[in-house]
Amino acid sequence: MAEKKSLGREFSKGIIAENPVLRLVLGTCPTLAVSVAVTNAIGMGIAATLVLVCSNVVISALRKVIPSKVRIPAYIVVIASFVTIVQLFVKAFVPALDDALGVYLPLIVVNCIILGRAEAFAGKNPIAASFFDGLGMGLGFTLALIVMASIRELLGAGTFLDGISSLTALFGQTGGFDGFKNIFSQPMGILTLAPGGFFVFGVVMALANKLADRKGKPVAELKGCANCPMAHSCSLIDKEVVCGENKKEESAV
Amino acid sequence: MKALAMIFMTAILTENFILCKFLGICPFLGVSKKLNTAVGMSLAVIFVMAIATAVTYPINQGLLVKYDLEYLQTIVFILVIAALVQFVEIVLKKFIPSLYQALGIYLPLITTNCAVLGVVLLNVDNGYGFAQSMVNSVGGGAGFMVAMVMFAGVREKLEGCDIPKALKGLPITLIAASLVSVSFQGFTGVVEGIFG
Amino acid sequence: MNKIKEFVVPTVTLFAICLVASVLLGLTDKVTAPRIEKIAYETQQNAMKEVMPDAASFNEGKEIVLENGISVEYSKALSSDGSIVGYAVTSTGKGGYGGDIKLMVGVDIGGKVTKVSVLEQEETASIGGKLMNQEAFLNRFIGVEGFAALKKNGGTVDAVSGATKTSTGLTDAVNNALLCWQSLNKGEVS
DSSP states (O other): OHHHHHHHHHHHHTTTTTOTTTTSOOOHHHHHHHTTSHHHHHHHHHHHHHHHHHHHHHHHHTTTTSOGGGHHHHHHHHHHHHHHHHHHHHHHHOHHHHHHHGGGTGGGGGOHHHHHHIIIIITTSOHHHHHHHHHHHHHHHHHHHHHHHHHHIIIIISOBSTTTHHHHGGGTOOSOOOOBOOSOSSOOGGGGSHHHHHHHHHHHHHHHHHHHHHTTOOOOOOOGGGGSTTGGGOHHHHHTSSSTTOOOOSOOO | OHHHHHHHHHHHTTTOTTTTTOOSHHHHHHSOSSHHHHHHHHHHHHHHHHHHHHHHHHHIIIIIITTTOGGGHHHHHHHHHHHHHHHHHHHHHHHOHHHHHHHGGGHHHHTTOHHHHHHHHHHHHTTOOHHHHHHHHHHHHHHHHHHHHHHHHHHHHHHTSOOOGGGTTHHHHHHHHHHHHHHHHTTTTHHHHHHO | OHHIIIIIHHHHHHHHHHHHHHHHHHHHHHHHHHHHHHHHHHHHHHHHHHHOTTOSEEOOOEEEEOTTSOEEEEEEEEOTTSOEEEEEEEEEESOOTTSOEEEEEEEETTSBEEEEEEEEOOOOTTTHHHHHTOHHHHGGGTTOBSOOOBGGGTSSBOOOTTOHHHHHHHHHHHHHHHHHHHHHHHTTOO
16 A cells, blocks of 8 residues: 555656656756647657656666666667657657657657656666656656647647647547637747747746745756756766856765 | 858857757756856867767768668767767876866766757758768857857846846746847848858 | 676676667667658658649659759659659749748649649748748749749739748749759750
8 A cells, every 4th residue: 555655656746746847947958849839749748758658667677787887878778769769650650740849859868857767766766666757757747848838839829739630640530620720810929939938938937936935845946967867977066167056966976 | 162151150040059949958057157167068069069970970871871770860879979978088088188177077968968969960850961060060069159158148147136036046047048049039031141 | 707797797788788779679660661651752742742733643753953053853743644744843942031941843844833832941930931821822823934033023923021031932942943844844854
């Protein structure tokens, strides 16, 4: 029973309390880049969650086999393989999504959430816990993307869930609902461009901070390199050159 | 020559890696607090982008494309970049300690930087030849530097400002980044204007 | 003994992981490659069919370098009895606001544009990019022959106010397709 409860917690923590994007400030690049449309956000979220769950499970299963000296390259190989597998399947079955995500699909490899979870969780915990951790974190990532994308698509393009039929086609429904179009006649186009991405992310982040503050939790901070999965091998933290205020959290490996 | 100059300027201005393509946001937000670290980090990024392109281009053309193994691109590129960064770090430490002092400390950060993998993948996507790839990479790195240095200046000003509580820290940084990015939107069309 | 533990074990493990990974990827590629190829082929065929509705089939694309140094790709469009009814030309135009614009242009055997469709563009989404989705605008090019020019340059094509650059880029791409037809007919390339 206790076991079940803790698995539930591994799952649910990623969604709100430790939301990778809004609380841990990880994976900012894909969040900004693909949150132009809700369909892209959902597609990216599913792809990243798949990679995250698979890599977490495999890395957790191999955690006693992989020597700690070569664990980062080993993790990278595992993650990159799953990314490529997902990429090939997306290309074969949802080509519209492949077009929309472009280079950001293979770039899931360097999404800090995935390497970060491998290093911080899957490398130290049993398989079941790692599975739920990956699922929760992936879902949290997807939710944050959907929140950002809803604002940007609705206000910036005047559409909602545009092009969703390319995703629903995956489940055998062709020619069905394809999203709401032309909700506004004069949408604020800039929100779909790069500045809008930064701006909406800033506003959503401020709201998340406000909510966290009300609950007495610390606001999300950019911990600079402390969040970075390479932190262990990085000499910057020793020298406190960049992350001046962050003390090194773990001793050098 | 004109075509190369166009690629270079496009990579810096209209397709700026950070402000238009959202690649390398982590260092952009994390390392841009002080001007000197912003410059050091950017120089290291330019350096790694250039050698990563120089090494991955022949591997891609000579091995992956030749033997129909294009699907291995992602995994090969990221491993090559990781190994390369380690190798460069060792070489610099041993033979050019002064350069290592200046750039070396930033190198490990760059392994998992999406801008480096991004530029290599984009070069392949765009079907660039060797010279074009190199120009695009150096230009992309230079664009990274322009954005970092500009933003470091903005952040130094931001330090002394009275900011509403909810916006303090990351939110105001992102909104400031948005304004810097607006200014880069103004460059759209300028490269074609100069060279076209 | 220590040396073995320190160097051999990590190397072997890493090597084994890489080996398993490449085998898995190879298998995935075997499964997905035919489908990916089929999709690419169908997309190409559909794009050509759209600009050349009369054609029954298309030959394989060939690249050709035009007089102005720009290279385009064309496919011969064949009717059901195998005679040539025109060409489907993939051409790029310069001068757009967001860089090159890539079009598929159908040119019939007499050198008239049959239809234009957009393959790739990076125009500002809310201004020039909008034009790309508007049939009415793209249809202005139908029936143009010889050389397409905007009205302000003494031609017949209406530019859209506020999106002159996008209009210029589109016109340039159409002209390259027409040039392609000219050089095909001049040199009697078959």
